[in-house]
């Protein structure tokens with residue numbers, strides 16, 4: 001599988017140390033023999049699809065190996081719309097983890113037209129639900145039960161969330177079939193997100209998996225600490241050519257769909273400048289191979305096994321490795337008001353081949369950059 005990569009190559013700039021907020025030494029780049037090595041505070045994944053059943057059991061260890069926590073998306077069938085369902089889903093994730101794992105799944109609720117303000121109180125009280133997810137109905141995988149009119153029935157719920165400091169996580173695309181698919185994020189910002197924040201200026205919002213320069217401009221126009229964005233490896237490394245290069249490439253298809261090169265560049269430059277408004281969210285979204293390679297293939301890229309390696313590549317190529325750790329490990333917990341992790345992970349500059357697929361009981365999952373060689377190898381010690 002040929003996956004396009006459109007990052008200008010830059011010479012490797014060896015760094016000695018960089019500091020966290022100018023004080024504590026955190027990221028260390030050193031040469032162990034001839035191998036470069038990064039030591040990072042353990043990252044968290046602020047946007048992850050873990051699925052359920054066989055698929056959950058097949059994928060969860062790929063995230064749990066290197067990430068401390070993850071915001072787990074609620075778009076199951078049926079979706080996780082109540083705190084009780086979120087608590088039960090969390091138990092099934094914990095059960096699927098390797099015995100010695102300390103991975104902490106942070107749960108979310110799926111917002112519907114009928115979510116009640118009471119449910120938000122329950123969610124906050126539970127201590128395990130950390131956000132509510134807005135899927136415009138029909139926008140993406142398993143979004144059919146999502147919101148049909150955010151300005152209709154949802155306002156009391158959103159007001160309750162603002163009161164409890166509970167973030168709204170947004171799949172930011174309009175669903176109007178008359179709007180070109182490449183414009184749906186920009187139009188969502190103009191017609192929904194921006195007016196919503198004028199109505200509810202105290203609502204904390206994460207714009208998930210941003211894909212455009214319009215999103216970057218919007219995020220930077222908002223109050224810091226109140227509106228932020230997650231960014232995926234695919235939207236940092238690929239542009240829309242990767243969907244068609246050498247033939248149709250279903251494993252590069254996700255929503256929001258990959259955009260033009262100028263958008264990719266705008267996102268790379270926003271993230272690698274070191275702004276605390278952006279943090280790591282892989283949007284790792286596994287689908288069994290046959291569900292991707294068929295006449296009506298699902299949207300979603302499985303990147304959990306390669307994500308850290310790819311983020312390091314992006315920051316390295318931008319000459320900003322000193323900004324990597326804040327993106328992977330500080331900005332997310334700071335936004336959510338959670339403590340930063342205390343343990344570390346390492347990334348060694350040592351080539352490794354991405355498996356062609358991960359077989360499991362019900363088929364196989366093809367990862368992003370399947371069969372290709374990547375440079376940064378993540379390990380726990």
Ligand SMILES: NC(=O)N[C@@H](CC(=O)O)C(=O)O
Pocket residue numbers: 049075140141142171253254255256283285286299300301
């Ligand atoms: N990103 C995707 O293309 N797919 C996600 C849903 C989502 O995050 O929109 C999925 O659940 O498969």
Ligand SMILES: [Zn+2]
Pocket residue numbers: 140171208209255256
């Ligand atoms: Zn989404």
Ligand SMILES: [Zn+2]
Pocket residue numbers: 047048049073283285
């Ligand atoms: Zn997602």
